[in-house]
Amino acid sequence: xxxxxxxxxxxxxxxxxxxxxxxxxxxxxxxxxxxxxxxxxxxxxxxxxxxxxxxxxxxxxxxxxxxxxxxxxxxxxxxxxxxxxxxxxxxxxxxxxxxxxxxxxxxxxxxxxxxxxxxxxxxxxxxxxx
Amino acid sequence: xxxxxxxxxxxxxxxxxxxxxxxxxxxxxxxxxxxxxxxxxxxxxxxxxxxxxxxxxxxxxxxxxxxxxxxxxxxxxxxxxxxxxxxxxxxxxxxxxxxxxxxxxxxxxxxxxxxxxxxxxxxxxxxxxxxxxxxxxxxxxxxxxxxxxxxxxxxxxxxxxxxxxxxxxxxxxxxxxxxxxxxxxxxxxxxxxxxxxxxxxxxxxxxxxxxxxxxxxxxxxxxxxxxxxxxxx
Numbered sequence: 001x002x003x004x005x006x007x008x009x010x011x012x013x014x015x016x017x018x019x020x021x022x023x024x025x026x027x028x029x030x031x032x033x034x035x036x037x038x039x040x041x042x043x044x045x046x047x048x049x050x051x052x053x054x055x056x057x058x059x060x061x062x063x064x065x066x067x068x069x070x071x072x073x074x075x076x077x078x079x080x081x082x083x084x085x086x087x088x089x090x091x092x093x094x095x096x097x098x099x100x101x102x103x104x105x106x107x108x109x110x111x112x113x114x115x116x117x118x119x120x121x122x123x124x125x126x127x128x129x130x
Numbered sequence: 131x132x133x134x135x136x137x138x139x140x141x142x143x144x145x146x147x148x149x150x151x152x153x154x155x156x157x158x159x160x161x162x163x164x165x166x167x168x169x170x171x172x173x174x175x176x177x178x179x180x181x182x183x184x185x186x187x188x189x190x191x192x193x194x195x196x197x198x199x200x201x202x203x204x205x206x207x208x209x210x211x212x213x214x215x216x217x218x219x220x221x222x223x224x225x226x227x228x229x230x231x232x233x234x235x236x237x238x239x240x241x242x243x244x245x246x247x248x249x250x251x252x253x254x255x256x257x258x259x260x261x262x263x264x265x266x267x268x269x270x271x272x273x274x275x276x277x278x279x280x281x282x283x284x285x286x287x288x289x290x291x292x293x294x295x296x297x298x299x300x301x302x303x304x305x306x307x308x309x310x311x312x313x314x315x316x317x318x319x320x321x322x323x324x325x326x327x328x329x330x331x332x333x334x335x336x337x338x339x340x341x342x343x344x345x346x347x348x349x350x351x352x353x354x355x356x357x358x359x360x361x362x363x
Contacts, residue, residue: 033230040231060132060235063177077177082229090230106132 005037005047015121018114020054022089023047033089054112055128056085061095061104083110083125093123131178133236133283136272138178140287142169144268145182145309147290152306154333157318159186160310183268188312192321203362210327210357213341214250218243220350232350236284239352240277240345247278251341251356255280258300258356259339260326262319265307270348275302278345278354297337304334316346320355327359 006023014021022033027044033052038045061081067073081095096113098104109128116124131137145164152158164182172180202209218239220232232238248254261280265271272286280300281289293299305311305322312318323342325331331339345354 062179063174065174065177077174080176 005045006032006035006049008035010049011035012121014051015117015123018112018116018118020052020085020091020112020117020123021049022052022085022087023049031085031088033085033091052085052087054085054114054117054125056083056091056110056125058082058095058104058106058108058110059084059090060106079104081110081125083123091123093117093125094120095125095127097126131269133234134272134276135284136269136287138170139166140272140290141178141180141183141268142166143287143290144265144271145169145180147294147302148265148268148306148309149182150294151304151334152310155305155311156333158306158311159188160306160312179267179269182309185266185308185313186310188314190312190314190318192314192317194317194320194324199360203360207330208328209360210324210342211360213252213356213358214247215353215355216243216247216250217353218351229349235273235349236276238273238277239347239350240274240279240354243354244278247343247354247356251358253341253356253358255300255343258341258343260301260304260323260336260342262303262305262307262323262326262342262344264316264319264346264348264352265303265309266313266348268309271303271307271309273348274345278343300343301336304331304336306334316344319344319346323355323357327357 006021011021022031024031025039025044026046026048028042030039030041032040059082061079063077063079065077067076079095079098080092082090082092084090110125111128113124113126149164153161172182174180175184263271263274275281275286275289276283290302293302323344326336326339326342340359342357346352
């Protein structure tokens, strides 16, 4: 880790522990979630990996009525949200337990559900205060 | 939709326009008519996109011959001229990755390149007779119409509804576009634009077509051209 940036392997290993791993650019300070060897802002390759607290807000979302993977057939319709995490950077994840009839909108606060994330090995979020 | 107030009815307009124009295009794959009523009965795939909001995958090919104006004028068919062209990207990311970093969906790549594109061609968006705009999904067509300034943000649905019956407005995707002609990754938009300027578009021909815009891409990365009819032709 450290100066190697954030690899897909590091990212997935963190998810298996229920954590989102991010990288912070040593040159410009930008935080990004996408596993990469370089900073999307300035191109620098000195990136420090860090574990994030999983808090953020909804940037966008879709409700999937057709499963991306056949294994998720029983779960449709499910919500995939693009979450902007505190400190910057976006990550896709499932959004669970949205009450029926609840109108989602951008900027609603969410946080990572660590145990669900670890169980699924992909980010799982819940609305905060719901 | 969150940013511009676009509605599902605006998405419907894009899908309806595609089918209505494809009905006249012998090459088009999806020609069955669509109305707002039938649109809203279509199943969601990834809400707000229904089945008819998504392009149809197809095998096919187009060839475009690019050469000098001098040689082009020597050929049998009248040429279309590239009045301006450009490509815009965003940050260090590519294609779908830009979804993770863009600031606003209402300001896609077109927003950042439109001024130069139209200035180099010496025309404005209102001078376009037709626009062949990348439409892998209906929402992307709205983004391109608004990004390239054919109407103000949030106005694409209304423009699509109006241009269907008003030939004085730029005719949007006269072939039916990727949504209904078929998804050839946008090269069929280039072919359609050239045919429009050559007067060879047949049943989808836009009357007295002099200026056509073509674009490929929808989010933060993409390319666009303005093609014009050869004034000598």
